[in-house]
Amino acid sequence: MAKVILTPHRKKRIERGHPWVFKTEIEKIEGSFDPGDLVEVYDFKGRFLGKGYINPRSQITVRILTRKKEEEIDRDFFKKRIKEAFEYRQRLGISGSFRLVYGEADFLPALIVDKFEDVFVIQTLALGMEKFKEVIVDVLREMFQPLGIYERNDVPVRELEGLPLTKGCLYGEVPEKILIEENGLKLYVDVINGQKTGYFFDQRENRRAIGPLVKGAEVLECFCYTGSFALSAAHFGAKKVLAYDASREAIELAKENAALNGFEDIVEFHEGNAFDVLRYFYDTGRKFDVAILDPPAFAKNKQALEGAVRGYKEINLRAIKILKPGGFLITSSCSHHVSEELFWEIIESAAWDARATLRVVETRTQAKDHPILAASDETRYLKFFMLQVIK
DSSP: OOEEEEOSSSOOTTTTTOOEEEGGGEEEEESOOOTTOEEEEEOTTOOEEEEEEEOTTSSEEEEEEESOTTOOOSHHHHHHHHHHHHHHHHHTTOOSSEEEEEGGGGTOTTEEEEEETTEEEEEEOSHHHHTTHHHHHHHHHHHHOOSEEEEEEOOGGGGGGTOOOEEEEEEEOOOSSEEEEETTEEEEEOTTTSSTTSSOGGGHHHHHHTHHHHTTOEEEEESOTTSHHHHHHHHTTOSEEEEEESOHHHHHHHHHHHHHTTOTTTEEEEEOOHHHHHHHHHHHTOOEEEEEEOOOOSOSSGGGHHHHHHHHHHHHHHHHHTEEEEEEEEEEEOOTTSOHHHHHHHHHHHHHHTTOEEEEEEEEOOOTTSOOOTTOGGGOOOEEEEEEEEO
16 A cells, blocks of 8 residues: 655644645655555654545545554445444434535545435545445445435536546436425425535524524525525515525426425515525615525635625625615525635625624524534535624
């Protein structure tokens, strides 16, 4: 097994538990290897730091799987890790449909496994993990006896690893729509054609937290996708909800979800661009008690950060302007490159421009099935603010 020797003058991230070795941290590599192979990682004094898989094509050259030198990376290893991830969620009272494996935070770097009742959706986002895909599928099949296992490896990040974009059924049968339950709601999920794995479990606890703010309220939601926030608002007693998304397919499924829960008279779903929708309601003078903003990641990389800041400020500024005095802004960012500090600056700047004062009701992050690894800031990405707007 090849040995990766790290440079002497680097930050001790890896020793503190971070699972990534960047290309710039490598002094030399002793021995031969193929991309995706397992390698051992040592500091410049020869101290063993971990064992993981390597891909010299990626800036994240090595992703560490274990800190134990004698631990074999085989089928038993993956079964043990997945079992531990499942037991962790069981301990927290998470059941039914949820994220079973969240990559680095579950010590399986670049592996995502979402459980939709008896269907599993996986993503293997790095070459080293891709090589174990058949093993992972076999372990899931043995542990859970699922109806089906589907891969959603049609995500651009795989191209950075030299991997093709692909999706398809890996085991059993996978229906186009799967019925799940969340916070008292029934929801259809499209794991085949939906965004990412089909659903965003990371906001589950936040959708429950909005309850006190939406009771009896007129609510506007932008970026509603298949309607989980809008329908949660209705479930918790909202008087009326208008919800918009740019995807026609998402809106059609959202309407099905409204009918499934008997909320067709409370929630209206419309196709529309959020920037245009917010501008329209401002121009026409329409006011709401609550505005919910749950946009996709505006900054997928550092190069996109400047444009992302402008985008976040515009939607939050316009949302603040169309709220009634004392109304509530529920806003979030899932862009890792937008830190919580920067997101606060954006929201405060928007409030200043709108001549409004903000009172913090609560700040939150991702659901517990998306655990945060203390040593890896990359595992903490979701910022979720519930704010009262005083005018």
